Amino acid sequence: MFVDEVVMNVEAGSGGNGCLAYRRESYVPMGGPFGGSGGKGADIIFKADSGLKTLIDLRYQKKIKANNGENGLGKGMNGAHSENLIVKVPVGTTVRDFDTDTIIADLTHHGEEATIAYGGRGGRGNVALATRSNPCPSFAEKGEPGEVRKIKVELRMLADVGLVGMPSVGKSTILSMISNANPKIASYHFTTLSPNLGVVKTKKNDFVVADLPGLIEGASEGVGLGHKFLKHIERTKILAHVIDMSAEEGRNPYEDYVSIRNELEKFSPKLLLKPEIIIANKMDGEKAKDNLEEFKKKINNKSVFEVTALINEGLDEVIEKLSDMVSEIEDKPLYEDDVIESHVLYKFKMEKPFTISKDGDTFVVRGDQIEKLFRMTNFNTEEAYDRFSNKLRKMGVDDELIKNGIKDGDTVRILDFEFEWTR
Ligand SMILES: Nc1nc2c(ncn2[C@@H]2O[C@H](COP(=O)(O)OP(=O)(O)OP(=O)(O)O)[C@@H](O)[C@H]2O)c(=O)[nH]1
Ligand SMILES: [Mg+2]
Structure with a gap:
């Protein structure tokens, strides 16, 4: 009948930065890595609550921002994960990605939750990055940026x-x-x-x-x-x-x-x-x-x-x-x-937005949405690449690949782009 509608931006928390630090103890010859990893940034989660009737509370917020994870510290101390941000919405709320119009969530009963924006993972400190061939890395990762997206929240009222x-x-x-x-x-x-x-x-x-x-x-x-x-x-x-x-x-x-x-x-x-x-x-x-x-x-x-x-x-x-x-x-x-x-609610068909097939040993992912996303992404920064793979993960591509038996190091192809898959 009537649809209450709010367009807003959400920004999940970024992961904390990994720390670059060295042990300074006289009896450890080369020092050693001592930087902890950053904590995970908060997800933004919408939760249906039968006590709410309208989207009016969201209307006053142009943007919802969740907390970042804490940075890693010296002495190998990891930063704390940030607690997820729960936003209460009325039962019957649907959430769409504003740009693609895909439905992210359709919350039909009290207490139901859906993640609307994923927090970034913490960057690894040089302790976590140490490998046998590089036991004392002189670098640390930055935290992964939290997911930023514009959403359209709708409620049939x-x-x-x-x-x-x-x-x-x-x-x-x-x-x-x-x-x-x-x-x-x-x-x-x-x-x-x-x-x-x-x-x-x-x-x-x-x-x-x-x-x-x-x-x-x-x-x-x-x-x-x-x-x-x-x-x-x-x-x-x-x-x-x-x-x-x-x-x-x-x-x-x-x-x-x-x-x-x-x-x-x-x-x-x-x-x-x-x-x-x-x-x-x-x-x-x-x-x-x-x-x-x-x-x-x-x-x-x-x-x-x-x-x-x-x-x-x-x-x-x-x-x-x-x-x-x-x-x-x-x-x-x-x-x-x-x-x-x-109380008959909009029911949306959740069709799988992609297909996975195999071409020899290569896993081929196809789907309008994914291909559109791919074409819209400029892969010259790592962040863009992360964002792309983050979106794939969120669309369920990773889960589906795992179900299809993919292992670390296998090749995935989207359009004419091939990359090595890691978990
Ligand atoms: N003098 C006076 N004019 C009013 C008052 N309330 C509304 N109007 C005027 O009446 C006209 C019609 O008002 P609307 O609110 O559009 O009326 P409506 O009932 O929604 O009309 P429709 O949507 O066409 O059915 C407008 O020019 C208003 O400014 C009032 O209390 N006093
Ligand atoms: Mg009128």
Whole structure:
């Protein structure tokens, strides 16, 4: 239905640098290597949490950066690994790589975790680098950079509250005032062509409000734009009727209200059973007060919120009321079947993005994504090479090669590039 979406950068921790140091003890003739290795940088892990409803917390962060591993020290001391960074997201969140659009994670149940960016491994100090042929290396490795990527986080959301009403009554204006949404607002009818979603944050809870395209008489039979969205209204928990009390467009507020309710009923009688509030907007209009009196007489004392959305007047009470209603409903779902339907999650087919075959003793890896990645990588620095192999590892290529019986020193070919595989 609606998709909450956040684009952000993530940067996993880099590995700590390996240390270059020598033993200084008079009885050890040549000294000896004494530099410890760096610790591993933190991974960034997303974890599904059923307590969260929206991506609003991520929206305020442009970038998530995890801690680096500690550098190795002298006396052979290794740097500490950095603790992984756990980021809580709502159940139903999917994460894509922004550049390739591939799905990195599809978190469908509470507690499920997925690594979004891998921390770099620590660089080896000269102790770890010592070999029989080079027992005292005069170099140490730098830590591997943490993985940096741009991601798109998506959540299929259900609006708790739907703002319904005739065109131009101020639905989008209200949404813009009470939530983080930034919908188009204009004086002509049908400014809103598809629903905008906003998250309202209160001390008590967060909830999602949608401004629906204006409804007009006949909407349930397909007149105007609204009919396309009546289905969406069916899934919101609460209806907020917005009425233009200034009636400057020659409207009759009560008739508007009745006609909207008629359209809703014609589409599905169940809609009238939803809890609703009435928002009398444009109370700054000249005749608004009189119109409101008239209106109130006709609706048998239903409570009406008087607002002037344009100057953000009266909306605090609306927010408070909606917040209370949302938390009440949360405890007892209105329609069991709707709720279940609303929790049907996007399921993505996780097709293997590559194939492995053998050409003699050479392992051949093919796949659009890998070949694209390969072509996009400039192999003149080691870092680029590391990054490439890191990505392959993450895509599961290494695991798959191991399953296919690869051993250290075997040759792998991608396009026309061959390299020696090491674990
Ligand atoms: N005077 C006055 N004008 C308002 C008020 N609220 C909204 N408007 C104006 O009414 C016009 C329509 O507002 P929108 O928020 O776009 O109305 P809408 O209901 O979303 O309209 P559609 O999307 O076309 O159905 C805009 O010119 C707003 O500036 C108000 O409280 N007072
Ligand atoms: Mg609108």
